[in-house]
Amino acid sequence: MKSRKPFSRLWCCLRWLLVGIWLSCNPHLYPLNPATRAAYRHQLKEMRKVYRHFVPIQLPMDSLQQAFWMAPSPNFNIRYPNLVIIHQTEEQSCAQSLATLTNAFRAGRVSSHYLICKDGTIFQLVPDVYRAWQAGVSRWGPIRDVNSASIGIELDNTGHEPFPDTQIHALLILLHVLQQRYHLDTANFIGHADIAPTRKQDPSIYFPWDRLAAAGFGYWRDSVLVSPPPDFHPLDALRIIGYDLSDTTAAIVAFKRHFVQTDLSPVLDSFSLKVLYDIYPKYRR
Ligand SMILES: [Zn+2]
Structure with a gap:
């Protein structure tokens, strides 16, 4: 009753x-x-x-x-995310992106947990424990529902310009907070293009992944690189890092956008192979 x-x-x-x-x-x-x-x-x-x-x-x-x-049970915790996905807004201003990311009525609504402006201002748009709509159709390793497993961070950037120091400084502070809060693995800081190679190109080659890696967020190539042995299998290495190989050409370009950054041709030339051979063991878990 x-x-x-x-x-x-x-x-x-x-x-x-x-x-x-x-x-x-x-x-x-x-x-x-x-x-x-x-x-x-x-x-x-x-x-x-x-x-x-x-x-x-x-x-x-x-x-x-x-x-x-x-019959509610008190035996629960707040679910913790285990990936951080970096984006660039590809819009003209932080105000414009703020409007896009908070518009409840726009078709194809999107959001992210955080938005960082060029001057270092950080907006939190969705609480960490909620699932923001930022990853879309994507995959990283065995994870197919990336939105449920990740925190999304948008950086105000058109995609054709460098990221200012003040903005990267704010990002590093935020990443430090998130890493402390959720005990994130060093390998689990990646870009939108990494998880959706056929659809996305963000962040661009201007993004300083080397600076993030130096601070403990993701990995970067060593200064001394060696040629891989003849039995090295590049596609296996890409898969070990986490790339979805349903389109190998797109996966190669995504890898180069993140770890090579000097050219985006869909070919693993000798330098790219050396980088891949250096990088993939770091992601082996
Ligand atoms: Zn994105």
């Missing part, structure tokens, strides 16, 4: 749950430290406390045709 009391209790609990989720996404990105971590754990504890007062309640009929029961 339905009664109003369980529902008001349910609403109260859901409200606290939502508040807890929002609080756990600290809008002040910089002061993440042991105290902040402790605050997060405290918030999670508070979220779970609510469930102690829950009693199983019967929910009304819906499209399932039958009523079903809700």
Whole structure:
């Protein structure tokens, strides 16, 4: 039998749950430290406390045709992302991109978790624990639903220009925060073109992947490179890094856009092969 009391209790609990989720996404990105971590754990504890007062309640009929029961369990955590996807907006200004990424009525709606302007301003558009619409049809290694597994960061950039120092500096600070928060693997900082080689070209060859790698976000080639042995299989190496090989030409271009950056021809020349031979063991897990 339905009664109003369980529902008001349910609403109260859901409200606290939502508040807890929002609080756990600290809008002040910089002061993440042991105290902040402790605050997060405290918030999670508070979220779970609510469930102690829950009693199983019967929910009304819906499209399932039958009523079903809700018996919430306090044994949960917030799901953590394990990839960071870097994008460039390919628009003319941060304001324009902000409008695009927050427009609820535009056909083909898109979003990302963060947008970083050229002056270093960081906008958080979607909380980390929510699934933003930034990766699209894509694949990285065994992961096919990249949106569910990743945090997306858009950089204000037309795609035909270098990324200013101030913007990269802000990105590095944000990546540091995310790495601390989610214990991300060094290999798991990649570009949109890496996960969607047939559809995307961002970020461009101007993106300083070497600077990111030097700070511990992704890998870069060593300064001394050696030629691979005759039994080296380049496509196996690309697959080990994470590339989708359903279109090998596109995968080669995506690899070169990220790790070579001097030319984007769909051919693994001798330099590209040396880079590939150097890079792929770093991604072997
Ligand atoms: Zn993109």
